[in-house]
Amino acid sequence: xxxxxxxxxxxxxxxxxxxxxxxxxxxxxxxxxxxxxxxxxxxxxxxxxxxxxxxxxxxxxxxxxxxxxxxxxxxxxxxxxxxxxxxxxxxxxxxxxxxxxxxxxxxxxxxxxxxxxxxxxxxxxxxxxxxxxxxxxxxxxxxxxxxxxxxxxxxxxxxxxxxxxxxxxxxxxxxxxxxxxxxxxxxxxxxxxxxxxxxxxxxxxxxxxxxxxxxxxxxxxxxxxxxxxxxxxxxxxx
Numbered sequence: 077x078x079x080x081x082x083x084x085x086x087x088x089x090x091x092x093x094x095x096x097x098x099x100x101x102x103x104x105x106x107x108x109x110x111x112x113x114x115x116x117x118x119x120x121x122x123x124x125x126x127x128x129x130x131x132x133x134x135x136x137x138x139x140x141x142x143x144x145x146x147x148x149x150x151x152x153x154x155x156x157x158x159x160x161x162x163x164x165x166x167x168x169x170x171x172x173x174x175x176x177x178x179x180x181x182x183x184x185x186x187x188x189x190x191x192x193x194x195x196x197x198x199x200x201x202x203x204x205x206x207x208x209x210x211x212x213x214x215x216x217x218x219x220x221x222x223x224x225x226x227x228x229x230x231x232x233x234x235x236x237x238x239x240x241x242x243x244x245x246x247x248x249x250x251x252x253x254x255x256x257x258x259x260x261x262x263x264x265x266x267x268x269x270x271x272x273x274x275x276x277x278x279x280x281x282x283x284x285x286x287x288x289x290x291x292x293x294x295x296x297x298x299x300x301x302x303x304x305x306x307x308x309x310x311x312x313x314x
Contacts, residue, residue: 079149081105081142083132083187084159086113089206089253092276093156098124100280105145108159132159132183139190146194154283155191157184158206162221173220180224185231192235195246202247204283205232209252209296212303213311236288247286251279254296 080097084090086108097104098121106117111129118125126148130141146152161179163172188203195201210218211225229250236248255269270293282290291297303311 078102078153079105079146079151080154080156081107081145081149081152082156082158083107084157084206085117086110088158089272089275089279090156090158091117092272093158093279094125095121096276096280097154102154103149105149107141107145132187133178135182135186138183138186142187142190152194152201154202154204155187156204156206156283157187157191159183160206160224162210162218162224164217165220166217168219176218176220176224180221181227184224184228188231188235192238192246192248196239196242196244200245202249202283202286203232203235204249204251204279206251206253206279207232209254209291209300209303211252212300249282249287250289251282251292252289252296252300253292254299 078101080102082090082094082097082104085094085106090106090108091113094104094106094117103124103126104121105126105128106114107128107130108114109129109131111127114127114129118127126145128141128145130137132138159179162176165172184205188205191201191203195203205228207228208225210222211227211229213222215222229252232248232250235246239246239248253270253275275292278292278294279290282292291300
């Protein structure tokens with residue numbers, strides 16, 4: 077039985093993906109800050125889900141907790157890094173900007189780097205990072221959030237290049253969701269909002285195919301292309 081860990085499994089995409097992985101024969105380690113939500117997730121999948129409650133922003137405890145969870149699972153084939161936060165922040169409230177940076181940048185690098193080294197040493201494995209279409213360009217409504225997602229996209233690309241140049245059998249998948257039906261989909265003018273269950277199924281298919289980059293849902297690839305091609309002078313007026 078394959079073994080997976082989902083970082084940020086208490087709600088949203090992470091929790092939905094745990095269910096999809098279990099349905100497809102995985103034993104899953106689920107992590108998050110809110111233990112009571114992890115307890116209910118474990119109760120829904122007895123004998124298939126193992127839990128570890130910790131905060132990814134506590135750098136001193138992340139790696140020991142991950143190592144213990146790998147030992148409990150009896151190995152690791154796939155790690156999905158789904159934890160993150162962000163806020164609409166038109167006033168540039170520094171506390172909100174810092175929350176995005178503290179959660180989405182250093183913890184991402186710490187866990188992704190640890191995962192890559194683990195898979196390199198065991199000569200095989202798959203790291204999946206849930207970034208966002210927000211990382212394609214900056215945005216006046218949430219400057220820090222978009223910037224942190226750009227960091228994640230670039231970091232995953234760097235790890236992918238590292239794996240290819242080192243000829244290591246380590247696969248890196250960058251999942252870039254658009255708007256999902258989660259607490260982070262804030263505002264009244266969001267469009268193409270997808271249910272997390274649909275997103276989780278598409279993410280799993282991308283994992284199966286070992287895609288380098290996947291937009292979720294697939295129609296967001298069109299938006300990403302338009303965003304990249306839009307002239308700077310025009311984009312800045314949006």
